[in-house]
Amino acid sequence: MIKLDFRKNDNLLEKELKNIQAYDIAEVFHDLEVTEQKRIIDLISDKKASEVFSRLTEYQQKEVFLELDNITKKRVLDNLEVDELKEFVSFYEKDKQDEILSFVREDKANIIKDLLIYSNDLAPSIMITEYLTISINSTIKEATSYIFKNVKETDFIDNIYIIDEEKKLVGVLPLKDLIVARANDSIKKIMVRDYHFSYNDNTIKEAILIVKNYDITSLPVIDHQGYLLGIITADDVLEQLINNYDELYKKFAFLPSHDESYTSLKRSAKRLPWLIIATILNIVIAVIFLLIPAFELTLSEVFALVLFQPLV
Known part of the structure; x- marks a missing residue:
């Protein structure tokens, strides 16, 4: 476990923090004084601050969030990935959720509100919305240019999702296939039409089985009209399986869940x-x-x- 020297000035402490992984900072973060926590958040990047926050437990996140000023709350929440932000917001009641989402930019807040509609046992509850779509009528050159100009660091890009004029999902295109495609090829020609998907009323278990049985890296989630709502990645599935394993272990070991605030x-x-x-x-x-x-x-x-x- 790391030990930070807060007697150092900001420049020296900032250099030290740059060489420490977010996971290691999170391991000691909750045990620090509030002033020390705030100093760390101020000295690390927005992305790293969000990574540290996301690795805290539910109880720790609530405690830390309560102590942050409004500017820092916005820094941290705006840089959380959608699934991480959704999980944090779901810890609270509806009236408090709206207050928390006021610190997030409007488009991201609306995505979270849409995700919170779904029951925790349904596939959409673990999907992400950070992916890329291109029109079925795009040329190879247009599609490639669009991806390079619009891709964000948080986007899942192993597969690109093809939509028609009505914005309905009609195909999946692995990025590697797009990269090696010839300039005169068409998206229609190289996309995969026979793709696996999950409906928005399928359970998480059903979605996990599809990913597992067909060994795919991502699974699109659509409604019954064919509109793409989000995707479930192999990482999402792994995280869900780990959570299920932990719960199962506690049941078999007769270890009831407890509130971290307990003495x-x-x-x-x-x-x-x-x-x-x-x-x-x-x-x-x-x-x-x-x-x-x-x-x-x-x-x-x-x-x-x-x-x-x-x-x-």
């Missing part, structure tokens, strides 16, 4: 029933094995360890 006494009280049950079970198992001659000598020597095993 150590409250956390211990919540774990107490599980510790008692586990201790009793371990004692029963140990007694049973003590009755088996082959294990009697070994277990009699480490019997105390059995009692303390649930505490490890």
Whole structure:
């Protein structure tokens, strides 16, 4: 874990922070004094500040956000990726969501509002809206020029999405195919017409299965009229699977979720029933094995360890 020296002047501390990854800053950020947190945010880039913020837990994000001034709130939120911003906003009730989105530029705020409409178990709830579309009537030269002029750092560009005159999705074009295409080729000729997609009322599980079964890097999400709403990337799927795994682990390990604002006494009280049950079970198992001659000598020597095993 990193240790920052806040006795340094701003120039020296800024140089030090440039060489530290956002993840490492986030690991210690919540334990710092408010003045130290603000100093870090002021000295790092907008992008890095948002990366640090996105890696904090829900409780930590809420606490830190409360201490930020309005200008810094705008800096941080405006540079969050859409899915990260949507997740943060969803931590709050509706009236508070509108207040938070007032710090975000209008077009991005409208995207978040649209995403928040969907239930958390539906595919659109994990989709992103940072991708590129081109018209089916574009030439190869026009399409290439448009991408180079309009692509943003946060855009997913492995695949380009082809839309018709009505803005409906009609094809998918891998970027590599566009790059190697001949100048006299047409978008219609080189695009993939038989592409996989998810409807906006499909569940997350159904969308994940499509990505997994067909080994694709992104999955367009459309409504039943054919309009493209967003895409689900392989990274989104991986993140969702990790979240599901964590929840499953907690269920099997009998670890109830707890509020980070709990005191150590409250956390211990919540774990107490599980510790008692586990201790009793371990004692029963140990007694049973003590009755088996082959294990009697070994277990009699480490019997105390059995009692303390649930505490490890």
